[in-house]
Amino acid sequence: MTGGLCLRLARQGEEEAIVQFLDAHWEWKLPLVHVPEFFEFYYRPLGAAPQFALAEQGGRICAAAGFIRANACESPDIWASIWAADEAAPGAGMELMAALPRLANARFCAVNNIRKKVAGLYRFLGYDAGRLPHYYRLAAQSGHRVARVAAPRILPLPETGLALRRVPSAQALPGMFRLQPQLRPFKDYWYLSRRYFAYPFQSYDVWASETGGHLLCTRTVPVNGTNVLRVVDYVGEPGQFWLLGRAIDGLLRGAEAEYAECYCAGVAPEVMEKAGFCARGPKDEAVIPNYLTPPLYENTEYYYAAQPGGAVLMCKADGDQDRPNLPA
Structure with a gap:
């Protein structure tokens, strides 16, 4: 009371x-x-x-x-x-x-996709709040049907890296991926199994690095006769994301997607760049649509808030996000 x-x-x-x-x-x-x-x-x-x-x-x-x-x-x-x-x-x-x-x-509380004007309220409550950075990697092809990029850039990939192996089922997850309790939020096998193997509306592909220390969750979206590869979650040391750059490029080609994109806070911009991803700033001329079914050719900004302390890692599918738009 x-x-x-x-x-x-x-x-x-x-x-x-x-x-x-x-x-x-x-x-x-x-x-x-x-x-x-x-x-x-x-x-x-x-x-x-x-x-x-x-x-x-x-x-x-x-x-x-x-x-x-x-x-x-x-x-x-x-x-x-x-x-x-x-x-x-x-x-x-x-x-x-x-x-x-x-x-x-x-232990820890965060919120994904807040209104920009509400960020100040969370700061008043002691949270860190800001824009959820958006990154993309274009496929090496002559034109793009979904992305609108006047001056396409394809960044070089790291010379070394780790292979990604598909995780075939929730039952296989503990044998292929080690939990990362140092991260905030900490996602355990219960959560990962429910969210990516038992979600009632959409299907995901789940990948573990060959060392077992990194998990990547993706969703391939068909649109305009091509595909978009969405990296919706990453669980691993933020500074090691670049180790997956070459493997993600392989997923991009394997999905026959025109680009891969990722909303992620907690991985430094230079680490994303080393992985081959370009940053899309809020005032960039590049348009990487968020709404794809049907495509809406404009950028979407996400904002988040998180209690400070520890290695905070926020991705697109956190909270109640990366869900289909259904009528109430």
Whole structure:
């Protein structure tokens, strides 16, 4: 209890009340809570109470914050997801978000794809916040149907590197990849298996380095008679991403894709460049579309926030991102 507010985790059976509150205090109906498969996958992965923190005043919900686990640990790393508050309860939303890591017993909390204007609120709460950098590598071909790059650059690849091996199943994952608990968020086998081998809407390809210390998750998207290779997750030492540059170029060619692209924070720009990836700045003339089905020929900026400390590594598919656009 703080200042007349009761801050607590949601209980089993409160799903309908949470959805009704979000419908009343969000600009539109959210597929994340109205599409049952989304709700179950993201907010009830353990089959019990929904993963929401609530602020109550006088027995009435006045703020709600959904969260998503990156692991099944007792003190998990989490991503904040949906966050809404009743304007009639000033400060309730901020108090709830400030308390979320404690309520969830979380070691670390981050949030992917926040609105730019909300970044200041997260900084006020002590988070680091900024733009999620965007990188791309063009295939060596005469023209491009999806990317719009007036002066194409194909950076040289590192002379050495590591081979990537396809991980055929969730069962094979522990034998091919060593967990990286030093990273924040820490993604365990439970999370990686669910997210990339049991996701109900999209299929992914999962790759482990020959040493077992790096994991790469990709998705090939057909568009305009060609393909785009999306690197949606990387789990490994941030400074070692360049070791996968040659192998990723091989995946690019194998997928017959016109380019590979990656949203990633935590890997230094010079490391991405060494891996053969060009940075797309927010004011670049190059257009690397984010929305591909159908293609929308404009750039999309993502912003994120993360509690400081440790090796923070944020990628496109973190939190509730890299999901299909479904009607609510």
